[in-house]
Amino acid sequence: MRVVSADSGAAVLSDRFEPLSVVALSAVLVEPPYRGASLQVAEPVFAGVEEGPSLVVRELRLCQGLLEEAEVEADVVHLDMTLNGLSVADLSPVDLSEMRLSAKARKQILGILPKLRKAASEIRRSRGIEVLALGKSSVPVRIAELTSGAHAILYSAERALEQKARLVLGLPTNCQPTLFHGGVTLRSLEPSEHDLAGHARDEKGHLERVQVLEMLNPCLRGFRAVEIRPKP
Numbered sequence: 001m002r003v004v005s006a007d008s009g010a011a012v013l014s015d016r017f018e019p020l021s022v023v024a025l026s027a028v029l030v031e032p033p034y035r036g037a038s039l040q041v042a043e044p045v046f047a048g049v050e051e052g053p054s055l056v057v058r059e060l061r062l063c064q065g066l067l068e069e070a071e072v073e074a075d076v077v078h079l080d081m082t083l084n085g086l087s088v089a090d091l092s093p094v095d096l097s098e099m100r101l102s103a104k105a106r107k108q109i110l111g112i113l114p115k116l117r118k119a120a121s122e123i124r125r126s127r128g129i130e131v132l133a134l135g136k137s138s139v140p141v142r143i144a145e146l147t148s149g150a151h152a153i154l155y156s157a158e159r160a161l162e163q164k165a166r167l168v169l170g171l172p173t174n175c176q177p178t179l180f181h182g183g184v185t186l187r188s189l190e191p192s193e194h195d196l197a198g199h200a201r202d203e204k205g206h207l208e209r210v211q212v213l214e215m216l217n218p219c220l221r222g223f224r225a226v227e228i229r230p231k232p
Contacts, residue, residue: 005140006059010152026148082135146198
């Protein structure tokens with residue numbers, strides 16, 4: 001089974017390690033043995049964390065773009081929404097009312113549901129595949145999260161160079177970055193995901209011009225952060 005998925009990952013943090021803005025989105029094509037992306041696209045976001053619900057729509061649109069522009073053949077799309085794996089094209093307010101959701105979460109989903117259903121219906125009509133709301137239980141969603149986190153490091157390095165300032169980036173849960181000449185890899189630290197990773201190529205050479213210090217997030221167990229600053 002070939003799966004397309006997308007996720008947003010990593011956030012700029014305040015000096016008190018509070019998330020300020022989501023940095024990157026990535027869409028990926030994942031194939032057996034489901035350890036990484038065989039094809040990917042990414043884009044910088046730098047959107048306030050309060051815009052989280054609207055980012056789900058952008059994630060689905062990015063999946064749609066990957067399917068259409070790259071002529072990717074896939075069997076299904078996994079969306080980062082944990083809604084019992086239901087088909088997004090058929091998802092209704094009645095379905096949401098029958099789920100165990102907080103009032104806030106239900107309101108947020110209802111606000112973006114028309115756009116999600118429209119995009120999912122377009123994918124079904126043009127590609128003949130379903131968009132399933134599997135959320136964090138999906139391995140391809142996790143790979144998309146790691147991939148977006150890897151790209152977020154590159155985008156944050158570029159932002160730090162542009163602003164000539166220090167920047168702290170919070171990474172996705174339970175992962176560790178490895179920087180090398182030409183790119184960055186973000187590997188999962190989950191026991192059952194030891195071979196999952198996301199990658200990003202540093203085609204502009206930004207990492208060579210910054211100092212990167214990895215640290216633990218003192219406010220959130222299981223999360224790591226990186227401090228990025230221009231080299232003197």
